[in-house]
Amino acid sequence: MRESCDALAAAILKTCEAHGAKIACAESLTGGLLADAFVRIPGASNVLLGSAVTYDIKAKASILGVDRGLLAREGAVHPEVARQMAVTTARLYDQPEYAGNVIGLSTTGVAGPGPDGDKPAGLVYIGLYLPATLVSGASDDDDEGGSSNDSNGSVRAFELHLTGSREEVRLATVLNVLRHLADRLGIRDSQ
Secondary structure, rough: OOHHHHHHHHHHHHHHHHOOOEEEEEEEOOOOOOHHHHHOOHHHHEEEEEEEEEHHHHHHHHHHHHHHHHHHHHOOHHHHHHHHHHHHHHHHHHOHHHHEEEEEEEEEEEEOOEOOOOOOOEEEEEEEEEEHHHHHOOOOOOOOOOEEEEEOOEEEEEEEOOOHHHHHHHHHHHHHHHHHHHHOOOOOOOO
Protein backbone atom coordinates (compact mmCIF):
# COMPACT_ATOMS: atom_id res chain seq x y z
CA MET A 1 0.00 0.00 0.00
CA ARG A 2 2.90 2.34 0.75
CA GLU A 3 4.21 1.99 -2.83
CA SER A 4 0.78 2.92 -4.22
CA CYS A 5 0.69 5.97 -1.94
CA ASP A 6 4.17 7.01 -3.07
CA ALA A 7 3.30 6.69 -6.77
CA LEU A 8 0.06 8.63 -6.42
CA ALA A 9 1.60 11.33 -4.23
CA ALA A 10 4.42 11.84 -6.74
CA ALA A 11 1.97 12.16 -9.64
CA ILE A 12 -0.25 14.56 -7.68
CA LEU A 13 2.69 16.76 -6.69
CA LYS A 14 3.91 16.89 -10.29
CA THR A 15 0.45 17.83 -11.59
CA CYS A 16 -0.09 20.45 -8.90
CA GLU A 17 3.30 22.02 -9.51
CA ALA A 18 2.59 22.22 -13.25
CA HIS A 19 -0.68 24.08 -12.48
CA GLY A 20 0.75 26.29 -9.73
CA ALA A 21 -1.52 24.62 -7.19
CA LYS A 22 -0.71 24.07 -3.53
CA ILE A 23 -2.01 21.45 -1.07
CA ALA A 24 -3.04 21.86 2.57
CA CYS A 25 -4.33 19.07 4.83
CA ALA A 26 -6.55 18.83 7.90
CA GLU A 27 -6.15 15.47 9.58
CA SER A 28 -7.87 13.69 12.40
CA LEU A 29 -7.58 9.88 12.41
CA THR A 30 -4.57 9.94 10.06
CA GLY A 31 -2.62 12.11 12.51
CA GLY A 32 -0.05 13.35 9.99
CA LEU A 33 0.11 10.30 7.68
CA LEU A 34 -1.49 12.22 4.82
CA ALA A 35 1.13 14.96 5.01
CA ASP A 36 3.80 12.27 5.32
CA ALA A 37 2.60 10.67 2.07
CA PHE A 38 3.57 13.89 0.31
CA VAL A 39 6.68 14.70 2.36
CA ARG A 40 8.14 11.29 1.47
CA ILE A 41 8.46 12.56 -2.12
CA PRO A 42 11.46 14.79 -2.94
CA GLY A 43 10.37 18.28 -3.94
CA ALA A 44 7.13 18.14 -1.94
CA SER A 45 7.90 21.55 -0.48
CA ASN A 46 7.10 23.10 -3.86
CA VAL A 47 3.44 22.12 -3.37
CA LEU A 48 2.64 20.99 0.20
CA LEU A 49 1.95 23.90 2.54
CA GLY A 50 1.28 21.93 5.71
CA SER A 51 -1.14 19.87 7.72
CA ALA A 52 -3.24 20.75 10.75
CA VAL A 53 -3.66 17.65 12.91
CA THR A 54 -6.89 18.35 14.77
CA TYR A 55 -7.49 15.09 16.58
CA ASP A 56 -9.59 16.63 19.34
CA ILE A 57 -13.17 17.61 18.46
CA LYS A 58 -12.73 21.03 20.10
CA ALA A 59 -9.61 21.66 17.99
CA LYS A 60 -11.68 21.07 14.87
CA ALA A 61 -13.87 23.99 15.96
CA SER A 62 -11.27 26.35 17.44
CA ILE A 63 -8.46 25.85 14.92
CA LEU A 64 -10.31 24.92 11.72
CA GLY A 65 -13.56 26.72 12.40
CA VAL A 66 -15.79 23.66 11.95
CA ASP A 67 -19.31 24.54 13.08
CA ARG A 68 -19.61 23.85 16.83
CA GLY A 69 -23.33 23.08 16.53
CA LEU A 70 -22.64 20.50 13.85
CA LEU A 71 -19.96 18.87 16.01
CA ALA A 72 -22.30 18.84 19.04
CA ARG A 73 -25.14 17.26 17.01
CA GLU A 74 -23.25 14.82 14.82
CA GLY A 75 -19.80 14.37 16.32
CA ALA A 76 -16.59 14.57 14.31
CA VAL A 77 -17.32 11.59 12.05
CA HIS A 78 -19.68 13.17 9.55
CA PRO A 79 -19.47 14.17 5.86
CA GLU A 80 -20.16 17.87 6.54
CA VAL A 81 -17.31 17.92 9.07
CA ALA A 82 -14.99 16.52 6.39
CA ARG A 83 -16.18 19.16 3.90
CA GLN A 84 -15.72 22.02 6.36
CA MET A 85 -12.27 20.76 7.35
CA ALA A 86 -11.20 20.65 3.68
CA VAL A 87 -12.46 24.13 2.85
CA THR A 88 -11.13 25.84 5.95
CA THR A 89 -7.66 24.28 5.75
CA ALA A 90 -7.33 25.56 2.17
CA ARG A 91 -8.25 29.05 3.38
CA LEU A 92 -6.00 28.88 6.44
CA TYR A 93 -2.92 28.02 4.40
CA ASP A 94 -3.65 30.34 1.47
CA GLN A 95 -1.37 33.35 0.93
CA PRO A 96 -1.84 36.31 -1.44
CA GLU A 97 0.73 34.91 -3.87
CA TYR A 98 -1.21 31.61 -4.14
CA ALA A 99 -4.34 33.51 -5.27
CA GLY A 100 -6.67 30.92 -3.77
CA ASN A 101 -5.13 28.07 -5.78
CA VAL A 102 -4.95 25.81 -2.71
CA ILE A 103 -6.40 22.30 -2.57
CA GLY A 104 -7.80 21.31 0.83
CA LEU A 105 -7.79 17.68 1.94
CA SER A 106 -9.30 16.28 5.13
CA THR A 107 -9.71 13.05 7.06
CA THR A 108 -12.06 12.26 9.93
CA GLY A 109 -13.26 8.89 11.16
CA VAL A 110 -12.86 5.93 13.47
CA ALA A 111 -9.58 4.04 13.11
CA GLY A 112 -10.53 1.47 15.73
CA PRO A 113 -9.96 -1.04 17.09
CA GLY A 114 -13.48 -0.55 18.45
CA PRO A 115 -16.36 1.80 17.67
CA ASP A 116 -16.62 5.43 18.79
CA GLY A 117 -20.11 5.65 20.23
CA ASP A 118 -22.50 4.68 17.44
CA LYS A 119 -19.81 5.05 14.74
CA PRO A 120 -18.20 1.72 13.82
CA ALA A 121 -14.48 1.21 13.40
CA GLY A 122 -13.52 1.81 9.80
CA LEU A 123 -16.16 4.49 9.13
CA VAL A 124 -14.22 7.36 7.59
CA TYR A 125 -15.07 10.55 5.73
CA ILE A 126 -12.57 12.29 3.53
CA GLY A 127 -13.00 15.80 2.19
CA LEU A 128 -11.58 17.28 -1.02
CA TYR A 129 -11.74 20.97 -1.83
CA LEU A 130 -10.60 22.03 -5.30
CA PRO A 131 -10.29 25.72 -6.12
CA ALA A 132 -12.19 27.02 -9.13
CA THR A 133 -8.97 27.08 -11.20
CA LEU A 134 -8.85 23.27 -11.01
CA VAL A 135 -12.57 22.42 -10.99
CA SER A 136 -13.10 22.69 -14.73
CA GLY A 137 -10.62 19.90 -15.39
CA ALA A 138 -11.84 17.69 -12.58
CA SER A 139 -13.74 14.49 -13.22
CA ASP A 140 -17.37 14.49 -12.17
CA ASP A 141 -17.36 11.41 -9.96
CA ASP A 142 -20.18 10.80 -7.53
CA ASP A 143 -19.40 11.23 -3.89
CA GLU A 144 -21.18 9.51 -1.05
CA GLY A 145 -21.34 12.40 1.38
CA GLY A 146 -22.64 15.22 -0.77
CA SER A 147 -20.92 18.06 -2.54
CA SER A 148 -21.22 21.72 -3.29
CA ASN A 149 -19.85 24.00 -5.95
CA ASP A 150 -19.56 27.76 -6.07
CA SER A 151 -17.48 30.39 -7.82
CA ASN A 152 -14.63 29.71 -5.39
CA GLY A 153 -14.40 25.97 -6.00
CA SER A 154 -15.87 22.56 -5.35
CA VAL A 155 -15.94 20.56 -2.13
CA ARG A 156 -16.80 16.88 -1.88
CA ALA A 157 -16.99 14.33 0.91
CA PHE A 158 -16.55 10.61 0.42
CA GLU A 159 -17.68 7.91 2.85
CA LEU A 160 -15.38 4.94 3.36
CA HIS A 161 -15.99 1.64 5.13
CA LEU A 162 -12.55 0.21 5.80
CA THR A 163 -11.40 -2.95 7.52
CA GLY A 164 -8.22 -4.08 9.18
CA SER A 165 -6.09 -3.01 12.08
CA ARG A 166 -5.97 0.58 13.31
CA GLU A 167 -2.82 1.20 11.27
CA GLU A 168 -4.32 -0.45 8.16
CA VAL A 169 -7.43 1.77 8.40
CA ARG A 170 -5.27 4.88 8.73
CA LEU A 171 -3.07 3.96 5.76
CA ALA A 172 -6.08 2.93 3.64
CA THR A 173 -7.61 6.34 4.40
CA VAL A 174 -4.51 8.07 3.02
CA LEU A 175 -4.55 5.87 -0.09
CA ASN A 176 -8.23 6.70 -0.66
CA VAL A 177 -7.60 10.45 -0.33
CA LEU A 178 -4.78 10.20 -2.87
CA ARG A 179 -6.88 8.10 -5.28
CA HIS A 180 -9.85 10.48 -5.11
CA LEU A 181 -7.63 13.54 -5.55
CA ALA A 182 -5.74 11.94 -8.44
CA ASP A 183 -9.06 11.14 -10.09
CA ARG A 184 -10.33 14.70 -9.60
CA LEU A 185 -7.11 16.01 -11.15
CA GLY A 186 -7.39 13.65 -14.13
CA ILE A 187 -4.51 11.43 -13.04
CA ARG A 188 -5.23 7.76 -13.67
CA ASP A 189 -4.26 5.34 -10.90
CA SER A 190 -2.18 2.58 -12.47
CA GLN A 191 -2.17 0.52 -9.27
